[in-house]
Amino acid sequence: MRTRPAPASCSISGTGEHSPEAIAQALVGLIDRVQTESHLNLQPLRLIQVTANLGEAANFWNRALGLPETGVSQQPEGVVAGKHMSWGTSKESARSIIILPDYVAAAIALDAPAATATLIHELGHVHDDFARGLTRGFRPYQTPPHLNDWPGLCSYIAEEMTWSEYAAESIAAGYYTPEELASFERNDGSHLAGVHTRLRQSICKFLQGQVDFASLWSGSVTNLSDLFANLGRAAAHLPFAENQGEARGRLVSPDSEAVCWRSVVERLVGELRTLREKDYSEWGPAPFGRLAEVVVLGFEAAGFFPAYNGNNLHVKVR
Numbered sequence: 001m002r003t004r005p006a007p008a009s010c011s012i013s014g015t016g017e018h019s020p021e022a023i024a025q026a027l028v029g030l031i032d033r034v035q036t037e038s039h040l041n042l043q044p045l046r047l048i049q050v051t052a053n054l055g056e057a058a059n060f061w062n063r064a065l066g067l068p069e070t071g072v073s074q075q076p077e078g079v080v081a082g083k084h085m086s087w088g089t090s091k092e093s094a095r096s097i098i099i100l101p102d103y104v105a106a107a108i109a110l111d112a113p114a115a116t117a118t119l120i121h122e123l124g125h126v127h128d129d130f131a132r133g134l135t136r137g138f139r140p141y142q143t144p145p146h147l148n149d150w151p152g153l154c155s156y157i158a159e160e161m162t163w164s165e166y167a168a169e170s171i172a173a174g175y176y177t178p179e180e181l182a183s184f185e186r187n188d189g190s191h192l193a194g195v196h197t198r199l200r201q202s203i204c205k206f207l208q209g210q211v212d213f214a215s216l217w218s219g220s221v222t223n224l225s226d227l228f229a230n231l232g233r234a235a236a237h238l239p240f241a242e243n244q245g246e247a248r249g250r251l252v253s254p255d256s257e258a259v260c261w262r263s264v265v266e267r268l269v270g271e272l273r274t275l276r277e278k279d280y281s282e283w284g285p286a287p288f289g290r291l292a293e294v295v296v297l298g299f300e301a302a303g304f305f306p307a308y309n310g311n312n313l314h315v316k317v318r
C-alpha cells in the first residue's frame, strides 16, 4: 500500500500553447511515477503553482508566511529552475508547496528529462524536509542566521544548503540523460574554480583597503553558501558517473585554481554519503556536526579563519 496524497491542487497560468489540463495531468502523472519509483513521502505537499514569474510567486508566499521577500536566487550553473517552500511545526501541520516556471512545466508535458528532473528535485526537497522534521523535530521556517553567528552559519550551510541540495538532487539525478550528467560534471569543477577565484580577488581588494570587512564577509558568506549547495548537488551526481573516482577527481583537478579544495571536497562527499547510507531515523542526535566541520574547512580553503567566543566573531583573512 502506498500513501498517495497527490497535491490538492495545481495552479497553472501562462503556459502558452499547452492547455492547463494537459500540464496538470503531466505533473500529477510524474508525481505518481516518482512516488512509486523513489518511495517519496509527499504527505505535506498541497500545491504545485505554475507561473510565468517565479520571483513574484515566491514573494507572494514569503509575505503570506511573514518571511522576508527574498524572491529566488539566481544560480550561475542554472540547475535550480523551481522552488519549494516547507513550513509547519508538526507532522500534521507540515505543509509544502512547489513553484515551477511555466516553461519547465510545459517541458515536463513534453517529457524533457531536465525539466522532469527539476520537478523531481523539488519533490525530493518536500520528502527530505518532512523526513528531517519527523526525525529532528519540526522547526520554524529556516532562514539564514545572522552573519555574526558563526556556529549557526556553519550548521545552516551544512544542513539547509549542502545536505538539503544533496538529498533532493540524489533523487533527481537518476532522471538526467548521460549527456546532461556529463555537462554538470564539467560545470561543477569550473563553478568551484570560478567562485574560489572571485573570493580570492575580493580578499585581495580587502587587504588593499578597497572594500570594508562587512561587505567582504557578507558577499563571501553568500558565495560560499551557494558553492556548498552546488557541491551538494555535484556529490549527488557522482554515483551516476561512469567512473566515480575519476568524476570526483575532475571536480577539483590538479591544475585547478581551487586545488586547495581537494581534501574539503573529498571529506564532503564522504560525510554526505555516510549520512545517506543510513535511514533518517538512525541519524543520532547531531547528524550534521561533521558536515559543519567540513564547512569550516571550506571557509579556510578560501582564506577565512573565523574565531568565535560565543558573542563576537573575529575573522582572520589571508
Ligand SMILES: [Zn+2]
Pocket (backbone or CB within 6 Å): 080, 121, 125, 164, 165, 168
Ligand atoms: Zn534544491
